[in-house]
Amino acid sequence: MTALSPLSVTLLVAVTVGLAAAILAWRERPEPGATWLAVLLAGQVWWATFLVFELEAATLPAKALWYDVQWLGVVVIPVGWLFFALAYTGYDRYVTPFSVAVVSIVPAATVAVAAAGDPGNLLAVDRVVRETAVGTFLDVVPGPLYYVIAGYTYLLGAVGSIPLIQLVRDDARPFRGQSAALLVGTAAPWGGSVAYLSGAIPIPGLDPTPLVFVISGVGYLLALSRFRLLTLAPAPRRRARQLVFEQLHDPVFVVGTEGLLVDLNESSAETFGVDRREAIGQSASAVVPKYDAVSGLDAEGDKPRAVPIVGRDGRRPYEATVRDVVDDHGRTTARVITYHDVGAYLGQQQRLNVLNRVFRHDVRTETNLIQGYAEQLRSDPTDERALSVIEKSAGRMLELSERTRTAGELFDPTEESESAPLTDVVDEAVAEARAVAPDARIEVGRVAAVPVPAVLEVVLGNLCTNAVGHNDADAPWMRIDAAVADGWVEVTVADDGPGIDPAEYDVLDRGTETPLRHGSGIGLWIVKWGVDHLGGRISFDEREPTGTIVTVCVPVDRSETPGADPDGEPPNLPLDDSATADESASLGPPPNAGR
Amino acid sequence: MANEPTKPSAPDGTAAQYRSHATPPDSGTLRQVAAFAAGAPFTALVAAVEVAVVTAALGVPLSTAPVAVGLVAFAVYAADHVADAEGDAGSTPARARIALRYADQLMVAAAVSYGSAVALAAGAGPAALALVLVPGAVWIGYATDWLPAAGAFVAPLDEISVPRLKDVFLLNSAAVALAWAVAVVAAPLAFAGVPVDSVGAPAVALLFAYVFARSFVDVEVPNVRDVAADAAQGVATLPVAYGVTGTRRILLGVDAVAAGLLAAAAATGGGWSPALVALGVGLAVSVTVTALAGRLRGAALGVAPDCSYLVAGAALLALAL
Numbered sequence: 001m002t003a004l005s006p007l008s009v010t011l012l013v014a015v016t017v018g019l020a021a022a023i024l025a026w027r028e029r030p031e032p033g034a035t036w037l038a039v040l041l042a043g044q045v046w047w048a049t050f051l052v053f054e055l056e057a058a059t060l061p062a063k064a065l066w067y068d069v070q071w072l073g074v075v076v077i078p079v080g081w082l083f084f085a086l087a088y089t090g091y092d093r094y095v096t097p098f099s100v101a102v103v104s105i106v107p108a109a110t111v112a113v114a115a116a117g118d119p120g121n122l123l124a125v126d127r128v129v130r131e132t133a134v135g136t137f138l139d140v141v142p143g144p145l146y147y148v149i150a151g152y153t154y155l156l157g158a159v160g161s162i163p164l165i166q167l168v169r170d171d172a173r174p175f176r177g178q179s180a181a182l183l184v185g186t187a188a189p190w191g192g193s194v195a196y197l198s199g200a201i202p203i204p205g206l207d208p209t210p211l212v213f214v215i216s217g218v219g220y221l222l223a224l225s226r227f228r229l230l231t232l233a234p235a236p237r238r239r240a241r242q243l244v245f246e247q248l249h250d251p252v253f254v255v256g257t258e259g260l261l262v263d264l265n266e267s268s269a270e271t272f273g274v275d276r277r278e279a280i281g282q283s284a285s286a287v288v289p290k291y292d293a294v295s296g297l298d299a300e301g302d303k304p305r306a307v308p309i310v311g312r313d314g315r316r317p318y319e320a321t322v323r324d325v326v327d328d329h330g331r332t333t334a335r336v337i338t339y340h341d342v343g344a345y346l347g348q349q350q351r352l353n354v355l356n357r358v359f360r361h362d363v364r365t366e367t368n369l370i371q372g373y374a375e376q377l378r379s380d381p382t383d384e385r386a387l388s389v390i391e392k393s394a395g396r397m398l399e400l401s402e403r404t405r406t407a408g409e410l411f412d413p414t415e416e417s418e419s420a421p422l423t424d425v426v427d428e429a430v431a432e433a434r435a436v437a438p439d440a441r442i443e444v445g446r447v448a449a450v451p452v453p454a455v456l457e458v459v460l461g462n463l464c465t466n467a468v469g470h471n472d473a474d475a476p477w478m479r480i481d482a483a484v485a486d487g488w489v490e491v492t493v494a495d496d497g498p499g500i501d502p503a504e505y506d507v508l509d510r511g512t513e514t515p516l517r518h519g520s521g522i523g524l525w526i527v528k529w530g531v532d533h534l535g536g537r538i539s540f541d542e543r544e545p546t547g548t549i550v551t552v553c554v555p556v557d558r559s560e561t562p563g564a565d566p567d568g569e570p571p572n573l574p575l576d577d578s579a580t581a582d583e584s585a586s587l588g589p590p591p592n593a594g595r
Numbered sequence: 596m597a598n599e600p601t602k603p604s605a606p607d608g609t610a611a612q613y614r615s616h617a618t619p620p621d622s623g624t625l626r627q628v629a630a631f632a633a634g635a636p637f638t639a640l641v642a643a644v645e646v647a648v649v650t651a652a653l654g655v656p657l658s659t660a661p662v663a664v665g666l667v668a669f670a671v672y673a674a675d676h677v678a679d680a681e682g683d684a685g686s687t688p689a690r691a692r693i694a695l696r697y698a699d700q701l702m703v704a705a706a707v708s709y710g711s712a713v714a715l716a717a718g719a720g721p722a723a724l725a726l727v728l729v730p731g732a733v734w735i736g737y738a739t740d741w742l743p744a745a746g747a748f749v750a751p752l753d754e755i756s757v758p759r760l761k762d763v764f765l766l767n768s769a770a771v772a773l774a775w776a777v778a779v780v781a782a783p784l785a786f787a788g789v790p791v792d793s794v795g796a797p798a799v800a801l802l803f804a805y806v807f808a809r810s811f812v813d814v815e816v817p818n819v820r821d822v823a824a825d826a827a828q829g830v831a832t833l834p835v836a837y838g839v840t841g842t843r844r845i846l847l848g849v850d851a852v853a854a855g856l857l858a859a860a861a862a863t864g865g866g867w868s869p870a871l872v873a874l875g876v877g878l879a880v881s882v883t884v885t886a887l888a889g890r891l892r893g894a895a896l897g898v899a900p901d902c903s904y905l906v907a908g909a910a911l912l913a914l915a916l
Contacts, residue, residue, distance in 0.1 A: 004718050012714035019710035020703070027702060049717045049724065056720075 005135040008055050010211050011048045017217030018045040024224050032235035033088030036095075040080030041220060044189075046073030048210040054138060060129050063138040067127070071114040075107030075149060078156035081186060085160035088230075089167060090238030103156070110149045118143075130205045137205030150197060157190060167234060175234045177227040185219030188212040251311075251318075251339045254325070255284040255295075262334055271311040271339075294320040294337055306342050314535015314555040316343045347529055350511060351407060354525050362400060362521070366393045403462075403522050410458055410530060418454040419557040422482055422489060423447050429460035430480065437468035437476050445481035451557040452489055459530035460491060462523050463550050467495035488536075488553050496547040500524075505540045527552075634690045635673035635705075641901040642668035642779070644908035645806075648877075650783035651911060652802060652860075652870035653794050660723075660786035663715040664778050667727055670709035673701050682828050715786075722785040729777055764831035768818075772810035779806050801860040805874070808853040812846045812881060813900040819843075819888045839888065846885045854878055869914035877907030 004012070022041035028034040047070050054066035082103060087095050113122050122145035130139040140146075167179035192209040195201055201208060223229035245252065251268035255261055261284050269276045272289055285291045289309045297320065306317040318339040325334040370393050373386040380386075426447050433442060442464075460480070467478040478495040508528050527550075531538045536554030543549045643665030650657055680694035694701060716727035780803045784791060791799050818825060818832040819839055826835050833842040857875055861867045867875075880903035887899075 008718065012718050015717055016707065016710040016714040019713050020706035023706035023709060024702065027706075045713075049713075052717050053721060 004052075005055060007135050007206075007211065008052045010214060011052045011055075014048045014210065014213035014217055015045050015052075017221060018048065018213055021217050021220040021224060024221075025230065028224075028230040031230040032090070032092060032233050033084045034230050036080050036084035036087055037220070037230070038080075040077055040084055041217070043073040043076030043080055044210070044213045044216060046070070046076070048073075048213050051210050055135055060127065060138070063129060063136075064127055067124075067138050067140065068114040068118065071123070072111050075110050075153075077189075078153040078160075079103055079107055082156040082160040085162075085164050085182075088233055088235055089163035090235040091163060092235065106149060106152050110145060113145060122146075132203050132206070134203060134206070137203070139205030150193070153193075154190070157186060161186065174227055174232050178223050178229045178232075178234075181219045181223035181227055182229070185216040185223070188215040188219070250341070253284070253288045253337045255288065255291075255335050255337060257333065257335075259284050261287050268339075271313075272309070273312065288337060289318075289339070290320070291337075294322060295335075297322045306346065309339070310535075313341075315537060316341050316535055317346055318342065343532060343535075346511070347532060350525070351529065354522055355404065355407075358400060358404065358522060363397065366397045366400075369393045400521065403526060406458060407522060407526050407529065410455060410526065410533065419451045420454045420457065422450050422452045422456075422491075425452055425454070425457045425460060426480055426482060426491070428457050429464045432461045433464035433468045433478065436465045437471070440468040440471075440476040440478065442468070443477075443479040445479060447480075447482040448484040448489070450484050450489060452554065453534050453557050455530050455534060456489075456491075456552075456554055459527050459534075459552060459554075460493070462527050462530075463493045463552070466523055467493055467497065467548075467550075471495060471497035473497065484556065487556050487558075489556055491552045491554075492549060493552075494543055494547060494549045496543070499542060499546065499548050500540060508538075634676055634687075634693070635669045635701075638672045638901065639665040639669035641904045642775075645775075645779050645904045646782055648870055648873055648904065648907050648911055649779050649802060649806065650787075652868065652874060653780075653783055653789075653799065654868075655783050655787045655789045655794065658783065658786035659715045659719060660782040663712045663719075663723070663727060663786065664782050666708045666712035666715070667778065670705040670712065673705040673708070677701050677705075682824065719786045720788060722788075723782070726778065726781050726785045729774060764836060765833075767830070768811055768814040768832070771814050772807050775810040776803050776807035779810075795863070797863045798860055801856050801863060805853050805856040805860065808849050808856065809878070809881060809903075812849050812853070812885060813903075815842065815846055816885060816888050816900045843885060843888050846888070847882065850878065850882045850885055853881075870911055872914060873907045873911035876910040877903040880906045 018041050022038045022045060025034050025041060026038040029038075050066045050070045050073070054063050054070070057063045057066055079100075083095050083100065086092065110123070113119070118124060122143045124140045124146065125143045126141040128139050130137045142150075161183065164179045164182055167175045168183070169176075189209045189212050192207070192212040196207045196209060220229075246266050248265055249267060251271045252265045253261060253268055254263040261279055261282050264274065264276060264279060264287075268274060269279075274287055279287045284295070288294075289311070290307045293307055306319050308315055309318050310316075319342045321338045321340070323336045323338070324332045325336060327333050370390050373383075373389045373393075376383055376386040377390070426444060430442055430444060433440060464478065464480065468476040471478075473496055476495065476497065478493065480491065480493050482489060482491045484490075504524055508524060528538060531552055531554065534554040536552060538553075539551045541549040541551070643661040646661040646664045647657070650660065676690060676694040677698045680691045680698065684691040712727050713724065716723040780799060783789075784794065784799070815833045819834045819842060822832070822834040822839070825832050833845060837845065854875075857871060857878060861871050881900060884899040884903065
């Protein structure tokens with residue numbers, strides 16, 4: 001065995017380091033980029049190994065043979081680099097069999113030409129053996145294909161470096177270290193290649209590129225061990241961030257500076273019944289609910305405010321927040337509008353507020369009444385009126401207690417929402433009314449047989465018992481009708497009673513009570529909470545000559561509707577201006593735009 | 596007394612708890628080092644000695660082959676110990692613990708070791724390079740799920756089930772023995788750049804068959820110790836299939852064949868050279884170890900077969916000096 005030249009020894013060090021890094025990279029499969037990094041390093045090892053054979057070969061044909069064999073490693077390196085960079089940085093959607101095949105066309109053609117003995121001198125116009133002070137080289141005069149593959153290599157190298165350069169500026173230190181080590185590992189061979197092609201190397205025939213694979217291999221080994229390359233790859237971050245955007249429970253719209261919709265998440269599409277492919281590129285005012293109202297919010301200072309919007313779950317109050325998307329130069333490139341459903345929160349606030357009033361005012365008033373008449377009974381045990389007042393007062397407290405319990409059960413989050421036929425719900429409500437006022441004349445109009453949420457029974461039960469209970473006529477009259485239109489159930493309860501004090505539903509309108517402005521019980525509140533819970537609306541009208549007409553609109557229960565969209569998607573209704581001005585869109589607007 | 600000052604207990608005023616003291620050697624650490632050394636490093640040493648003895652037996656100039664084969668052996672066995680650490684916990688608990696705890700470091704060492712071996716081989720020429728790549732390729736088929744995965748790719752409908760080579764009865768040991776035989780006999784020739792013809796094809800073939808037979812025995816003897824773990828993992832070995840006594844008889848038969856091959860090599864090569872005598876001494880040790888299979892316990896049975904090569908190496912040295 002003859003002694004190896006210093007160049008061969010250097011190349012063998014590169015083989016050692018490169019192969020060790022390739023094995024470690026291969027071991028990390030299926031981590032993103034592991035396979036492609038191993039391919040890249042295997043290409044380097046291949047090139048360096050057969051360059052050793054070329055250097056140690058004694059004859060021109062032998063050197064030419066090993067030179068041609070090296071091409072396989074030469075062309076594999078940029079392909080491995082490109083797909084490693086893409087997979088490692090999370091652009092794995094570009095790493096497909098098709099893209100690999102397309103990118104490999106030029107390299108495969110180059111290898112084919114080399115394997116065929118370089119017909120037409122495409123790779124090398126001339127090959128001569130040069131004796132130099134550092135060894136015997138095959139001095140190659142490059143052919144046209146040589147320059148093509150060289151340019152192609154630089155192109156793939158540059159494209160692959162772009163996502164890695166972005167990582168150098170990343171906040172996370174490990175990723176900065178990884179990308180810096182990788183870029184050093186790649187830049188070193190590039191530098192050698194450029195020096196060779198530009199003629200900067202004084203030794204004819206010496207391509208230093210494989211020699212600097214030593215630096216390259218050390219860089220990759222450093223990245224693999226010190227910076228935990230592959231075991232701590234940034235690839236999942238892109239998908240994780242996308243996943244958060246997509247899976248966020250709140251609907252989110254991204255609106256460009258020109259007022260066009262740039263993106264929206266899955267929740268937006270589902271909640272507001274928007275076709276994502278159709279919506280992107282449209283004017284935001286045509287797609288984003290209440291866009292004109294929310295777009296005026298200041299991204300920095302304005303407090304979010306609740307706006308009622310009709311969506312998949314009916315009419316719900318949403319708190320809209322607006323955030324600017326700012327680029328590295330401080331320029332606003334888009335605005336992110338997020339809708340947060342605050343219905344449950346507002347409902348809880350209202351219930352707390354009303355129940356506070358019930359204890360603070362109603363219970364206290366009744367207790368005072370009972371205490372006062374109890375004193376009177378003590379002085380005159382035969383006072384039947386005092387006894388009657390106490391009994392009535394206690395009855396009202398009992399009723400208040402029952403209704404409070406109903407309110408609590410109505411919004412129990414552990415209870416699953418049930419569905420019931422509208423006819424059964426109406427029958428139940430009417431039965432309750434008959435129990436309260438057996439002499440009442442109750443008419444039931446035409447009732448459509450559609451499924452509705454069972455909670456509606458509580459709403460209608462309260463309305464019907466109020467209609468006949470708070471009625472001073474000798475034979476109270478009430479009528480209930482139910483119609484269905486555009487996915488909404490509209491139930492009307494009319495009575496001939498004295499009518500509801502406007503102050504009562506004025507309080508409902510405002511949504512809050514004060515010590516001076518409050519309702520007289522919690523019956524109407526239960527009705528309102530129930531309707532809000534169902535995403536519906538309620539309206540009050542005076543009836544001629546006397547009485548009240550209460551109209552409740554709630555969405556039909558879609559979960560059990562025969563023939564409903566199999567995906568459970570609400571129907572896509574066209575978004576016209578009127579809809580977006582007030583509400584949009586998985587449901588049409590309720591028939592009666594009341595409270 | 597909580598407020599009592601600490602009394603100096605030495606003239607320099609220091610109290611006992613503030614003075615430095617030597618930590619006694621940790622017997623656990625020593626055991627770990629011993630367990631590690633008895634694993635891949637020991638196998639690498641045995642491989643290097645084996646190649647050196649065969650180099651002498653072939654009569655070719657000494658080359659970097661023993662070092663390269665030793666590095667390959669270290670790489671392959673260290674990686675295998677890491678890959679099968681959990682499965683080895685029953686048979687070689689100390690080695691398995693090290694493999695689990697230092698898996699990353701062992702893999703780096705194995706990778707650098709294999710890279711060095713390939714570099715040495717590349718420096719020796721294409722034949723040596725091709726040779727060094729063989730054990731690595733066999734190991735990939737032997738220990739990884741590469742073959743089953745390839746089988747599933749070729750026959751996705753499960754028409755053909757391709758098992759891990761490590762799980763195929765007899766073929767598993769034969770594959771390891773073949774890799775050893777190829778590496779040990781061909782490496783001295785390839786690294787020295789000596790063609791087979793100049794040594795003599797019959798002598799090379801007989802030595803190849805001898806090393807194959809001996810390696811088969813060396814692989815199966817430790818399986819006597821691992822019989823319970825292998826049976827639990829579903830790995831088919833001779834002790835699992837034929838019991839300890841049956842295995843001992845079979846392996847003694849193989850040793851007898853090896854003795855015959857050695858005698859034939861001596862007859863073909865014109866007498867008992869010191870190297871062949873050394874191999875004969877090693878074979879005698881192997882027969883002894885095989886006869887004791889099932890009686891030796893623990894780690895001893897794992898290293899005893901391979902010790903025969905060290906004995907052979909020592910014998911060769913003694914004869915040469």
